[in-house]
Amino acid sequence: MTDTPSDPRASARGAGSGPASGRVANRVAGPDLASLIACPHCDAVYRAVQPAPRARAVCARCHTVLIAPHRQAGQRLIAVALAVVVLIGAATLTPFLRVEAGGMSNATSVLGAALAFSARPMLMALALAVAALIVFVPVLRALLILYVLTPIVLDRPPARHARRAFRLSEALRPWSMAEVFAIGCAVALVKISDLAQVEFGPAFWMFSALVILIVVQDTFMCRYSVWASLDR
Template sequence: MTAPSPTEPDLSAPELSAQDLSELIACPQCDAVYRAVQPAPRARAVCARCHTVLIAPQRQAGQRLIAVALTVVVLICAATLTPFLEVEAGGMSNATSVLDAALAFAGRPLLLVLTLAVAALIVFVPVLRALLILYVLTPIVFDRPPARHARAAFRLSETLRPWSMAEVFAIGCAVALVKISDLAHVAFGPAFWMFSALVILIVVQDTFMCRYSVWRSLDR
């Protein structure tokens, strides 16, 4: 069910009070500004211009996000230590993990920056985002005051969201493996299935996350 978009405020007045500003919400896609109206349960408030979802509260979303974040941390930590795939060709085989792939160029000084970037994008940034979400949401879910610097932590989590590419890595590997399957025998390890589950969890996390509701909880 989709609710009508938040009502557009009258911005022609020379000044707006702090209370008026706190009731405004801007579309992250087209920058249209609206006066926020809390939609009914299971409804959504969407931008009238570009149809981006602005407010989508869900019951027990905080508990679900905490469970998803914990699962993401466990999966990524386990996936970095277990075999991702095994390639066999010409009687020779080799098994590698995600951490081995990230550190493949570590022995070359000129490629050290690439090594650190790959390791950060597929391992450290997703884990950091999950930990930040846990830090921000856990006190709110248990009806406690927000943790210190919770607003900065949530802002950092949102800033890192485009750079969390663990699921992109898994999809890219799957495409590459299909292309080399005719040249060698490829066997998927436990880490491959963990990253496959991670792709689903990232989608679930974005479905449950209502950023407007989180910011309102931090304000209160």
């Protein structure tokens, strides 16, 4: 983190609006570290100011959104996390796809596809890594979000070790690849549709819905607001 001179160019932008609606973050270099926020991309440091409703605090240097609070965001994030757990749990137990070619057919689930290489000892680590990235890590992140946000939404003190749980959830975010798996499978199935008859199972549509939920989660997640609530 680098300190930068005072610069009031950071602005708030309403959702979908073009011009700046007001200043919500001023670049500072002061001793009050609790009131500062650093841009995660360019390390510019600002004095954190709560934006107006439907506004965002944007970095003046790289235009990264720093603070973007939403009304009832906690309730929506809890609902999304619960939906993620249910969808992934059901997708691992139901057929993902069925392929038929030359009079022969085969169907598999998501977990079965991830562990397809586990029969070979040399590929056991790869099979476990694939299963973790598309099943276990997304479920763990959703459970951690539920653990952190539920007391906050209920106006109760944060749960024990909530900061560590949220930090772990953020560390696992790049490794949660359930939506990447769904998009990759869709592209691959389009390419083999001319060679075999492909039927999508319930798990495929569950993972398709999961892609939308991940986008919704990233839209409503204001990490600064979560950290501020944990500090209080």
